[in-house]
Every structure is written in structure tokens, then in C-alpha cells.
Amino acid sequence: MSVVDMFTVVADPTRRALLDLLSAGERSAGELVIAMPRLTQPAVSRHLRVLREAGLVVVRPDGQRRVYALHAEGLVEIDEWIARYRRYWPRHLSALEEHLERRNDKKGPT
Amino acid sequence: MSVVDMFTVVADPTRRALLDLLSAGERSAGELVIAMPRLTQPAVSRHLRVLREAGLVVVRPDGQRRVYALHAEGLVEIDEWIARYRRYWPRHLSALEEHLERRNDKKGPT
DNA sequence: CGAAGATATCCGCTTGCGTTTATATACACC
DNA sequence: GGTGTATATAAACGCAAGCGGATATCTTCG
Secondary structure, eight states: OOSSOHHHHHHOHHHHHHHHHHHTSOEEHHHHHHHOTTSOHHHHHHHHHHHHHTTSEEEEEETTEEEEEEOGGGGHHHHHHHHHHHTTSOOOSOHHHHHHHHHHHHHOOO | OOSSOHHHHHHOHHHHHHHHHHHTSOEEHHHHHHHOTTSOHHHHHHHHHHHHHTTSEEEEEETTEEEEEEOGGGGHHHHHHHHHHHTTSOOOSOHHHHHHHHHHHHHOOO
């Protein structure tokens, strides 16, 4: 676990919504606030802070606004956790994909 | 989201620890309690209940004991969420794997 | 009966989320 | 420089939820 628990960060539906928004492209803080009508500006700003500190988003100043962009690499942590369980659910993968997966297993953890 | 939010279920470190234990094989409730020395029996039992209701574990009675087994299919939900972001992190995949991934994209969601 | 577990209560504590209000920056434009 | 806009932050507050402990009880099986 890092400083902030990635699972906890992502467990919040609002934050997942923000990530989903950003997956469609960059958005300024203001646009994100507008996109989240049930939340006030400080609330959105706090969520963005959490995402920032988790490394899931990056900010770029653009004039007087701050443009947020997705930085999904942080999700690798969760992906790797999940990966250990993928073998347990029924195969909907092709034999080739299974092979690749098994080959990846041999690489061992990062 | 289902009845219980899978992200929330998995966000708890104790529950992840239980899942990890079960990924090594079946365990009776008692064995799990012993494996979690910092928790009391009711506490472990409550976590197992959450995992059960989330569909992440299954129970099988065995005499006077209850044997738990991993039922990782429920994690597909998280896996599918993550899948939408995988394209955003730098490739450590081979071209072949990229191809497979793109092909899977076209299949659309389950 | 005794052991294994699940459940139920009650309690205390902490944490997280959201609001409101106010302030602090930083830039933009005149 | 002054003013306005965009954001971040801070502080105080209420509220709900989650976790864990302790304890007791119930069921089931041996």
C-alpha cells in the first residue's frame, strides 16, 4: 500500500465518476464541478485532491484554470491485485489468451 | 452496482486478507479466525458474512464446521471497470497482447 | 453435553462525506 | 493597480457508517 490506499480512493462512487469523466478527455476543474451537480465546488475540489494525491490524475495550469487529466497508471496496483484472482473465474478467454496469461504469471510480481 | 458495492467490500484490508487466504485453498471458519489473530471470532464471522453476501466466497458445511471457498467471479465487476482504463497506462504488453485487447474491446461489455 | 459458528446487541471510536462560509492564490483584462 | 474569475484550502459542523470489542445466545452436529 502506498500513502493512500488505492482501493479506498477508488471505492468512492463520486471519485469513480470523476475518473470516468476524465477518461473521455481532459476537463477543467470548473467543468468537473458543473458535471457533478449534486456537489459543491469545495467538495469536488477535495475529491480532486484525493485523486491527485493518489496519482490518478494530473493537473496542468491553463491560464486561470486548472486542467485535469487522467493518469491511470495508479490503477495498476488494483489491476495486479485482481490479476491474482483472474485464474479463478471461468474461462471466457481463448486458449491463446490463457497461454499469455500463464506466461505472464511466470514473470512474477513487480 | 449490485446490492453491495463490490468496491467497498474489497476496500477493506481485512477482507482482502481473507480472500488472499482463501486463494490458497479452502479454509474452515475456525482456521480463518486463527489466521486473523488481531480479530475476534465474531469480527471474522461478520467479515465472512459480507464476503458471502457479495458473492466472493461460498460456504460448505462439513460436519460441525463451515468450510469457506473463494468464489472470485464477483471480482469480474471490478475487473471490467479497470479494463476500461487499461488502455491508458503505458504498454508493457506485447503487440500480440495489444491486439487481443483491442479485439476484446470490440466484443463490448458482458 | 461440548465444540463450531453464526448472529444479535450495545458500545465507543474513528473516519469520511457533504455543507457553509470565508479566505487565499493566481491569472486576466482594462 | 484594481477588479473579477477560477480554484484551492481551511475551519467548523453534522451526520452516517464502518470497524472492532465484549458478551450472550442459538443452532447444529459429534
